[in-house]
Amino acid sequence: MTDMQKLYLLVPMAPLAGAVITGLFGRKLGRSLSHWITIIGVAVAFFASIAIFNDVKQGHNFNGALYTWMTTGDVRFEIGFLIDRLTVLMMLVVTFVSLMVHIYTIGYMHDDDGYQRFFSYISLFTFSMLMLVMANNFLQLFFGWEAVGLVSYLLIGFWFTRPTAIYANLKAFLVNRVGDFGFLLGIGMILAHFGTLDYASVFSRAPAMASETVELIPGSPWLVISVICILLFVGAMGKSAQFPLHVWLPDSMEGPTPISALIHAATMVTAGIFMVSRMSPLFELSETALSVILVIGGITALFMAFLGMVQNDIKRVVAYSTLSQLGYMTVALGASAYSAAIFHLMTHAFFKALLFLGAGSVIIAMHHEQDMRKMGGLKKYMPITYWCVVIGSLALSGIPPFAGFFSKDMIIDAVRDCQVPGAGFAYFAVVTGVFVTAFYTFRLLFMTFHGKPRMDHHTESHLHESPWTVTVPLILLAIPSAYAGWAYINPLLFGDYFGNAIAVNEVHDVIGHLREEYQHVSSAGIVLRNIASLPFFLALSGIFSAWFLYIARPELPAKIAGRIRGIYVLLENKYYFDEFNDWFFAGGARRIGNFLWRFGDLKTIDGFFVNGSAKVVSGISRLVRELQSGYVYHYAFAMIFGLFVLLSLSGILNAWFVKP
16 A cells, blocks of 8 residues: 555544544543544544645546455445545535534534534544545445435434434434435445446446436336436435435524535535536436426526525524525536536535535524524624624625635536526526525624624623634635636636546537636636626625615515415415325325225234234134043043944944945
């Protein structure tokens, strides 16, 4: 193993070591030593990722197995790494955001009894996510996929004394199992048709499999590639919370705020986006799969944004924003603009983690109050948090020159040029979503930091800025939220940064068209060209509408809600998806269970087999008990009766078979 390969191994192993040491010995080590061990582990992974990034920039990619876990027939199940430009970008995002969250957690979880356990969990999550993004085969990908799901279950239900937290983590676990079942079926089909789980081998054989069909329903052939891609995308729908498997993510806000930033903004929910980008050589062979992705992403981007407009819980507003932005990334995947999706993934990781951690800073100051209707006027008490949230809000709303402007506008332009069926609807969804995004983002900002204070006197008298362990990560996340789009749009989108890491069919190459359109245009030139575009005016309109309704005329929102009561109730109840799932899926499962219990267990198994066999044995035993009475005269009678029967049979047989 070379020195660089040892460095590859160090990246996931350092957080794992911190998680194991803190998890097993945290009580003895104490709080301070526990958080330093895990922070150092993640910091080592981050700086090692920087070294690997610089090595990869020089053209030193790696694709190889570390060891063979199992061999069956001709199939080898291996653990290995694929280190290329897509991988190292994800490694940097995961480790940087994780490091900021680890530092932030010192301040946020300071008084929590599960302090050491929490650090162990978030460090274990970082290990799991790194194993996922560094995988070079589907076996390891599935291991990381399931591991992040398991750790997220533990983290969402971290405050296990709360019934709502237990409900939320169970909901997240079950919904993700639906997506993961499709994902596992897709991997199974890859193994069945390709005979290997290695990425490189599957991708090289994929073009030859492009016309192969399979009959899932007799007489109805489907392209194997289309079935595989749709099944893999079902897994992405679960992890990346796409409609209709989106219902778990808002409830997952029951977990501590650092988890919202780590899992639900920057890492786990982007696993599906990364996976589809990594599988681009497969998805490019199926226009059907791309069309499905476009439509699902468009629905998620627009309709989840609408829900953010009526939320009053500060974390849930940011949660629905995450759903909507994941929809934007998914739309980019469907348009074959994989580099734009990854670019938005990166910028979104920074400003959305910033907004979640900013919301957490507010929650600390408000003594864990999350209702924005009980806030207001926090700007003068929390200036650092306020300006960091302003930067995050401008980035999310797509205002230049902040990061979200560049990545979101490029997705919109890419979908505009896309010819895949469903692109028209997706374009309408992402353009309309610009206004809605700006509106709910600045609604949060104005309700929380501006206007008259609406909290009680005791809370207001104790308001102050958060400690440095909270504000330093905010500042460090605000920096890339401000400049990352400006600095990296040309190399990531219009340059050849990704190289062979992403494959795009020439027919679907919308990024190539954008590259020609923006050829020789600087970042400043992109800003100048796009500030005259429809999305920019929609973003400004959204900000102005939020200001007008929540600062200039704060009495209007209640009147508008009364006028459109039906729509407001529909949005407030999240389109009744939870009620439908509880009635149809959960209720249906209970009804089936009750039926099987009543007729299968009670009547068939217990009633017929168990109790029925007992009754048969009991009847036979009663008969035998009557025959074995113990009285001599009963036995004498039986002997005489038996002798009579034998003599009678003998006479009959003799008459039949003996000739006269």
